[in-house]
Amino acid sequence: MSVLQEISSDVRNMKQMENFVLFRRTNEIKEELRRGVRKSYREVIDVSWGDPHRAGVKPLSFVRQVLAACLYPELMDGDKLMVDVKQRAQRLLGTCAGGSVGSYCATAGIPQILQSISQYIMRRDGGVPCHPENIYISPGSQWALTNILKVLVNSEASPRTGVLIPVPCHSTTIISLTTLGAVAVPYYLREERGWALEMEELQRALDSAKGVCNPVALYMINPGNPAGYVQSRKSIQEVIRFAAEKKLFLLADEVYQDCVYGKESEFVSYKRALAEIGAPLSDSVELASFHTASKGLMGECGLRTGYVELVNLDPAVMKHINNLFSTNSCPILGQIALDVMVNPPQPGDPSYPLYLKETQHIRASLAQNVRRVEEVINSFPDFSCQPLEGGAFAFPRLFLPPKAIERAKEAGLQPDTFYCLRLLEEAGVLFSPGTEYGQKEGTYHIRFCIMTPTDTMEEILRRLSAFHEQFMKEFS
Amino acid sequence: LFQCSVKKVNGQEIGLNNNSKNKMSQEAVNGVPCRGKVLTVENMNPNVKRVEYAVRGPIVQRAVQIEKELREGVKKPFTEVIKANIGDAQAMGQRPITFFRQVLALCSYPELLEDNKFPEDAKQRARRILDACGGHSIGAYSASQGIECIRQDVARYIEKRDGGISSSPDNIYLSTGASDAIVTILKLLVCGEGRDRTGVMISIPQYPLYSAALADLAAVQINYYLDEDNCWSLNVAELKRALNEAKQHCKPRVLCIINPGNPTVGQVQSRQCIEDVIRFAKEEHLFLMADEVYQDNVYAEGCKFHSFKKVLFEMGPEYSSTVEMASFHSTSKCYMGECGFRGGYMEVINMDPEVKAQLTKLVSVRLCPPVPGQALLDLVVNPPQPDEPSYTSFMKERTAVLAALAEKARLTEEIFNTVPGITCNPVQGAMYTFPRITLPPKAIDKAKAEGKVPDMFYCMKLLEEEGICLVPGSGFGQKDGTFHFRMTILPPTEKLKVVLQKIRDFHLRFTNEFS
Secondary structure (H helix, E strand, C coil), X not given: CCHHHCCCHHHHCCCCCCHHHHHHHHHHHHHHHHCXXXXXXXXXXXXXXXXXXXXXXXXXXXXXXHHHHHHCHHHHCCCCCCHHHHHHHHHHHHCCHHHCCCCCCCCCCXXXXXXXXXXXXXXXXXXXXXCHHHEEEECCHXXXXXXXXXXXXXXCCCCCEEEEEEECCCHHHHHHHHHCCCEEEEEECEHHHCCEXXXXXXXXXXXXXXXXXXXXXXXXXXXXXXXXXXXXXXHHHHHHHHHHHHCCEEXXXXXXXXXXXXXXXXCCCHHHHHHHHCCCHHHHCCEEEEEECCCCCCCCHHHCCEEEEEECCCHHHHHHHHHHHHCCCCCXXXXXXXXXXXCCCCCCCCCHHHHHXXXXXXXXXXXXXXXXXXXXXXXXXXXXXXXXXEXXXXXXXXXXXXXXXXXXXXXXXXXXXXXXXXXXXXXXXXXXXXXXXXXXXXXXXXXXXXXXXXXXXXXXXXXXXXXXXXXXXXXX | CCCCXXXXXXXXXXXXXXXXXXXXXXXXXXXXXXXXXXXXXXXXXXXXXXXXXXXXXXXXXXXXXXXXXHHCCCCCCCXXXXXXXXXXXXXXXXXXXXXXXHHHHHHHCHHHHHCCCCCHHHHHHHHHHHHCCHHHCCCCCCCXXXXXXXXXXXXHHHHHHCCCCCCCHHHEEEEEHHXXXXXXXXXXXXXXCHXXXXXXXXXXXXXXXXXXXXXXXXXXXXXEECEHHHCXXXXXXXXXXXXXXXXXXXXXXXXXXXXXCCCCCCCCCCHHHHHHHHHHHHHCCCEXXXXXXXXXXXXXXXXXXXXXXHHHHHCCHHXXXXXXXXXXXXXXXXXXXXXXXXXXXEEEECCCHHHHHHHHHHHHCCCCCCHHHXXXXXHHHCCCCXXXXXXXXXXXXXXXXXXXXXHHHHHHHHHHCCCCCEECCCCCCCCEECCEECCCHHHHHHHHHCCCCHHHHHHHHHHHHHCEECEEHHHCCCCCXXXXXXXXXXXXXXXXXXXXXXXXXHHHHHHHHCC
């Protein structure tokens, strides 16, 4: 009899990611293709992750050259590498204990890199002060978010701690929350208005928590994931005032802040908006803001490095947060990538021309993809896509015919999961189903990454269009 | 201002002056009215308040402050702080293994594959790793359990290590350092309420990651004492004692053992001892967590590392098909010393398939471990072979590192054992020494008067007077009334000699001052 029949109920109750059945089938199909089984496609295009490199986007040369030089400093002898690469690598190696990327660093991260990040934040926010002591680098922004949630969520409290989360919301946050013993309190974004956040809806959500849990925090994603909105300054300030009034801790997931492409859109950080509101709110509203090396133009997901900036927290609580972060160190290579992210090559630097070329290419591809995705998806009567303003995904709505929904239910699947499975099987394209992220009852969506090379996106859209027509016909 | 927080060691509260102030937030303490913070020390998760990690705790924070003061030109009796608190070999000057860094550079910037300065075996490994990465980039997420071909290589390494006992890649989970895997297993296992709350047995002294994780998870910590007078060996009678006592207030389900030991000088448990532990675990239905991150660090004469898995399987099917276990390894220690990459893995043995499915689900939430760390792990388990171009230089570097460590271990033991009041067990492996120090009663009183734990008082004084940062034994746990400190033996040999002499001189001074 197994010792482990009893395991943590929080883990047992953790929802299996909806994607799991899709991943499993993807691996099987890849294996079948390897064995030479004939299909209408030769490879599976996986755009289910926010992972540009996986989708074919090339890493930025400058950051990779700096990483290589830091890993193997002998590379800097000779002329293979540009002067600014060498200078950056040397400077960064100088910030590492023993001059090596193999050493541990201080709890919050390498101090000089924390300094660079704080300067970046100040520049980004038009001069709003930023103190490096309030920044913690971690093995991925999710890790930092989990730590902050850990501090906020008292699993023994009665009533249980509640956290307001948007619908749709990316799944790992919801799972982290509930595994910690918190209650997720959903507030629905208004799809028809470009996924706008409506204050009445926030209020309704808060009211719904009465008697169920004790809401202590409000989690926002801006720019959105999976939905591709960028919040306006006005909306952000309304949310801040709401949080102040209702005594909520603000969790601002801003990892896509470098992915803004909507013509009318501008990223305004929660911190900046808070500062612009002025005292007393600017000195008191507690905020945690998250960023990462994984998204944006660098897209270095595999390095697993992100950071959190904590604003207006009680110093006594900060001490405990420090203890919590001290138990696991952050990868050094990721911190080096962060330094490059917040301090990229500048005009006049030898590496600048190539850096500019590469980043412009990625931006142009993204803009093109956005245009094409909106065009193609909106050309179908039963498929619609809100304007894509920011982030790395499209999250179009599927209007599934009743027969398809019925068939899905028979198969024991959510209708959008069913659609995605069929899309995978027949067209070799892997998307994720809206069920994964939450959606209004009776609506269905799919999510896919739009940070891909343009020809990959064309291929995706071609396969999707052909499949979609076929599928809709089949179930009409 | 808040000082080091309250800590419970061996059930005793080692209190500090701010006990009552714990209840008030910073501003209230200062008399400034609280601006009604949403998140305060009173309403935050109480488990987090209990989390401490001595290795980076208050003494290190003071060391960092002193370094800052030195940079600002403040005059001190020393010109640098020697951080002998954390097992960070490269920070102390140990060189990384060239081959590993070459492959990682190739993986980071594949254009270098055209460069003929890199050996062919390095290029081959880089290509293989890149082929297994999404988009051929180490910047893509990997599968959450870790890149498959790397798990296969790990399984092969384990089989080789254990004389052919089979290992399945499906039972291998790559992780963000061994710490991540350890915490994940604990997260999985800790459950129950009140008297049924999971109890986890950990050795005293222990590596404080365990106590921090148990505090965070609100698990019950069950302490079993290693025998200092017998080279920190483990004995089953002590395990039984601890278990029986614990049964009264919790449900013991896990037994953690660190072998080779930390902080206990990499003491290697004997084969017999390991068998006894396995038998005990079977009898008492305990899940075994074998922290073996120092397995390649054993250098003492006559000492041999025995993997728990190997011993388990050699005990026959009655044990090998029933005892449930996880074993942990990492790229941070041993001759690699690559702490900054956060590479590691665990192998789970005899885990119930349904529970394993839960484990797989649990790791999927944190996406994946850092890919460079996975790549590095691949190289550690798949180093240059005798017929490959990089073999000679690889072996030379590896041997040099281990030899240097062995020499430093010897030197440390030699010098410390000449000091009356310092007793040092032979360092069998790992990278630490954990000597016992005798503190005069007057010193103990002075410490208590200042609200400090005596060995913290000692270590703080050493830091202030000599600029040497150690971790007091109280951070790891120790038998009541005994005091220790943990020091790494990593500084370069000449510097180490100086450090050892300074500690010797300090100890004599200290003893004198408080006699």
